Amino acid sequence: MPIVFEGVSYSYTAPAKPKDAKKPRIKAKEASIPGERPAWGNAPDALWAIHDIDFTLEDGDFLGIAGHTGSGKSTLIQHMNGLIHPTLGRVLIDGTDIADKKAASRIRGKVGLVFQYPEHQLFAANVYDDVAFGPRNLGLPPDEVDRCVRDALAQVSLDFDSLRTASPFELSGGQQRRVAFAGVLAMRPSTLILDEPVAGLDPATRNSFLNLIAELHRQGLTVVLVSHNMNDLARLCNRVLVLKEGQQFALGSPQEVFAHADELKAIGLGVPSAQGLANRLVAQGVPLGDISAALSPRRTAANPEGATKRLYDIESLADELAALYKAQPAAGAIQPEETVHEGQAGGPYA
Ligand SMILES: Nc1ncnc2c1ncn2[C@@H]1O[C@H](COP(=O)(O)OP(=O)(O)OP(=O)(O)O)[C@@H](O)[C@H]1O
Ligand SMILES: [Mg+2]
Structure with a gap:
């Protein structure tokens, strides 16, 4: 079920009223966008929250969406299930x-959208009714609704028997978010869209949520993850879309997108922390690069981009630094005998 964006622009305030009131919207070919670049943002003359978005979300994708505050991320994802x-x-x-x-x-139901702080949308008197809301709305029979609720609560690691009659408002914040998440999973979506799903969670809860999302993707769901955290995007996604002022700024694999650290910095975004450290090491002359070329100068004919050709995470950067260190002991190693002083335990005179 690919989702295709074809030149999508969205304005919270209509750019022009159609003369014929029955005509619901303006067709692309009839519309004229004033000026070369449309007004953007929430300034008084603001018009387009997103402008000319063109990409395809393929089945099985794990697409990350990044962008500064107000860049249009939430607006864009609401188009994916027809909310706007x-x-x-x-x-x-x-x-x-x-x-x-x-x-x-x-x-309806195939594309599940989890809003930011979804726990704010819990409403029912008990967990069961909250999670059952979506499946009931789809018109499923009670026994099928029951199966959906049980499966969804199990997916988010909540105990059906002890929680089914509990008020969602008596649960912890992390549990409430799980319930809200279960409410979307209960619709058995094939695409899951998450708007900053781990914002405001403690590190352990955050990790368990991210692991759950990764697991759902492994099980076959297509996932869209809006996040300000570049480490999470680099680790989880196969593609990253970066928005700037409502427009597509970059789209590609994490390697491709995060290779442009300077451009991202110019729009207030960073790169994954390991990649940032690798870039600084390279800038200071540490010969990082493709592991096979690790010991040759960092920019060679075969590897003109140096370290920017790969995307480092903590493990791969540590591995490569260790390989460099071992291969060049004289360059940076501290010789054990130089550090041992007379009379020191373990030294030659002990
Ligand atoms: N309901 C609304 N009415 C009018 N303008 C809106 C509305 N919602 C968003 N906007 C404007 O549309 C633009 C894009 O907003 P959006 O919420 O999509 O950004 P975002 O990238 O999700 O931001 P954040 O990272 O803060 O969540 C902003 O200029 C915002 O002020
Ligand atoms: Mg948002």
């Missing part, structure tokens, strides 16, 4: 424009 519709352009799911009501109802 493009002002210009189209969103196609399985080849059908989801502005079409019939098509939208077919995909």
Whole structure:
């Protein structure tokens, strides 16, 4: 079920009112966008929250979306399940424009959207009813609803028997978020869209959520993850989309996107911390690069980009530094005999 964005622009305030009131929206070819670049953002003359977005979310993708505050991330993902519709352009799911009501109802439940701080949307008197809300809305029979609720609570590691009658409001913040998450999983979506799902969680809860998301992806879900955390995006995603002022700034593999540290810095974004350290080491002359070329000068004909050709994580950077250290002991190693002083325990005179 690929989701295709075709020149999608969205304005919270309509750019022009169609003369014919029955005409719901302006077609792309009829519209004229004033100026070369549309006004953007929440300034008084603001127009486009996102502008001319063109990409395809493929089945099995783990797409990360990054961008500064107000860059349009939340606006963009709400187009993926038809919560809002493009002002210009189209969103196609399985080849059908989801502005079409019939098509939208077919995909209802297939694309699950977890908002930021989803626990704020808990509403039912008990956990069971909250998680069951979506499946019931899909019109599933009670025994099927029951299976959906049990499976979804198990997926988020919550105990069905002890929690089914509990009020969601008496649970801890982390548990509440799990319940909210279960409410989306209970619809058995094939695509899961998460808007900063680990914001505000403690490190252990955060990790268990990220592991759960990675596991759901391994099980076959297509995942879209909006995050400000470049380490998480580099570790989890196969593609990263970066937005700047509502427009597509970069789209590619984490390697491709994070190779452009300076450009990202210019729009207020960083690179994964291990990559940032690798870049600084390279800038200071440490010959990092492709592991096979680790001992040759960092920029060679075969490896003109040096370290930027690969994306480092903590493990790969540690491995490469260790390999460099072992291969060049004279360059940086501290010789044991130089550090041992007379009379020191373990020294030659002990
Ligand atoms: N309901 C709304 N009405 C009017 N303008 C809005 C509305 N929601 C968002 N905007 C504007 O649209 C632009 C994009 O907002 P959006 O919430 O998509 O950004 P974001 O990248 O998700 O930001 P953040 O990282 O802070 O969550 C911003 O200029 C914002 O002020
Ligand atoms: Mg947002």
